[in-house]
Amino acid sequence: MKAIVNISLKAGVLDSQGKAVHHALDALKFEGVEDVRVGKQIVLKLTSTDEAAAKKEVIEMCESLLANTVIEDYEIELVK
Amino acid sequence: MKVSVVQFPGTNCEYDTEYAFKRLGAEVEIIWHKETKFSDDTDLVVVAGGFSYGDYLRSGAIARFSPVMQAVVAHAQKGGKVLGICNGFQVLTEAGLLPGALKRNEGLHFLSKHHHLKVATNDNVFLEKLSVNDVVNIPIAHHDGNYFIAEDERKALYENNQVLLHYCDENGNISNPNGSVDAIAGVCNKEKNVFGLMPHPERAMESILGSDDGVKMLEGFFA
Numbered sequence: 364m365k366a367i368v369n370i371s372l373k374a375g376v377l378d379s380q381g382k383a384v385h386h387a388l389d390a391l392k393f394e395g396v397e398d399v400r401v402g403k404q405i406v407l408k409l410t411s412t413d414e415a416a417a418k419k420e421v422i423e424m425c426e427s428l429l430a431n432t433v434i435e436d437y438e439i440e441l442v443k
Numbered sequence: 444m445k446v447s448v449v450q451f452p453g454t455n456c457e458y459d460t461e462y463a464f465k466r467l468g469a470e471v472e473i474i475w476h477k478e479t480k481f482s483d484d485t486d487l488v489v490v491a492g493g494f495s496y497g498d499y500l501r502s503g504a505i506a507r508f509s510p511v512m513q514a515v516v517a518h519a520q521k522g523g524k525v526l527g528i529c530n531g532f533q534v535l536t537e538a539g540l541l542p543g544a545l546k547r548n549e550g551l552h553f554l555s556k557h558h559h560l561k562v563a564t565n566d567n568v569f570l571e572k573l574s575v576n577d578v579v580n581i582p583i584a585h586h587d588g589n590y591f592i593a594e595d596e597r598k599a600l601y602e603n604n605q606v607l608l609h610y611c612d613e614n615g616n617i618s619n620p621n622g623s624v625d626a627i628a629g630v631c632n633k634e635k636n637v638f639g640l641m642p643h644p645e646r647a648m649e650s651i652l653g654s655d656d657g658v659k660m661l662e663g664f665f666a
Contacts, residue, residue, distance in 0.1 A: 372546070376591060379549045379622065428508070431501055431537065433544040434591055 364409045366421045367440040370430050371402030405429055414441055444469040444665055447481045448489045449515065449531070451506045456492035456528065456645065463645035463661055464489075476509040480517075487524045487664050488515055490531030492584070492643060502545060502587045503533030512538055524568065524664060525637045529585055532629070532639035541632055541639045542600065543592035548585070549622025555584040557653055558620055560628050560642060561611040564604040567635040569663045578615045579656035581642040588641040590623035590630075597624060605631050608640060 372378045380401040388396050407424075411417040421439050430437040446464045450457045450473050461471045474481060481488060495506035506512070512534075519525050519540055527535035535541045548554060562570055562577045573579070592600065600606050607629040612618040619626040621641075629640025647657030 375593075376546070377549070377622070379547055379551055379589070383551055428504065429500070431504065431544050433536075433593075434546060 364411060364414070364417055365442045366407040366409055366417060367442060368405040368407065368421065368425060368429055369402055369438045369440070370405065370425075370435050371400050371437075372434055373436050376434050417441060444486055445482060445484050446471045446487045446489060446664075447485045448473050448491050449476065449511055450474060450491070451476045451493070451495035451509060451511075451534075453495045453497055454491050454493035454530070456530075456643065459643075460489050460491045460528070460645045463648050463657065466648055467658070467661060467665060469665070474511060476506070476511045478514065479510050480514045485518065485523065487526060488518050490515065490525070490527040490534050491645075492529030492531060495530055495534065498530075498587070501533075501537070502530060503535075503537040506530075506534045507537040516540065519632075519637050522634070522636055526569070526664070527637075527639040528643055528645065529588075529641055532641055533587060535637060535639045540637050541630055542596055542605070543590055543630065545587050545641070546589040546591055546622075547587055548589050548620075553584075553586040554588070554620055556582070558583045558642065559611050559613050559615075559618070560608045561615050561617075563606045563609055566604045567607070567631055567638070567663075569631070569638045570607060570660065572663045573659055576615060578611060578613065579660065580613070580647065580654040581644055581656055581660075582646045582653070583620065583642045584646075585621070585641050588621045588623065590627045590641070592624060592627075600630060603633055605633065605635075607631055607638065608642075 385399040644657030644660040647654040
């Protein structure tokens with residue numbers, strides 16, 4: 364099973380990289396962009412076959428290491 | 444005065460830090476990250492600057508789980524003094540020993556220059572030899588120095604005198620190089636024995652190198 368973890372800055376936290384990308388898109392005349400957020404994706408290949416147990420473990424990984432919950436949110440997607 | 448300086452793979456300010464504290468008369472030991480304890484007579488643990496573990500994942504995120512960090516936490520918990528400079532500040536926030544977090548600089552550039560700092564409080568051993576509103580000139584050198592803390596927690600920091608320094612210009616007017624909330628350059632914990640700042644006082648020890656204002660700061664740790 365694979366776990367895809369998407370990490371992004373929390374809504375209230377200014378995303379300077381997103382802002383810079385937005386400016387660049389504006390400069391390229393892509394005018395329909397309302398907001399840009401830059402995050403990161405971590406893909407974990409897991410040995411577990413139990414979805415609930417895997418989810419629980421990945422949440423622990425996010426809370427302890429993968430995300431800094433002071434400034435970041437995370438989303439987990441499990442793929443068989 | 445015995446100082447232990449923590450060294451991770453990628454730390455690059457441990458020898459400057461050793462030089463600075465030796466110059467002030469301390470006995471200094473450099474402690475490799477695989478060690479699990481400091482000498483019993485250690486007064487101050489310094490988590491020095493650099494790029495521990497290549498700043499992978501987030502600055503300080505991996506270093507936080509090094510064996511030596513258990514010793515840093517134990518030293519802090521028994522009331523021992525801990526100072527995190529630059530990457531060391533990032534490591535201490537990641538470890539939960541200091542509040543808040545450090546994000547990418549607002550302008551996205553790595554900043555390496557001298558910057559002035561204004562003392563916000565001297566109600567602690569680190570800055571007690573300086574006065575409130577004193578201005579010091581100290582080098583900064585960081586990519587992820589943009590301090591963030593949620594508003595309610597920030598209020599608590601001010602109430603407990605935990606905000607140590609603000610970035611300013613030479614006249615003491617707030618000037619923010621990296622987008623930190625309230626131009627905060629350094630903070631301490633509630634118990635006032637763990638300190639962190641992005642600027643490098645250990646690089647400001649001799650006027651021939653641009654400034655010796657770091658002496659006044661680091662001297663605070665000497666009784």
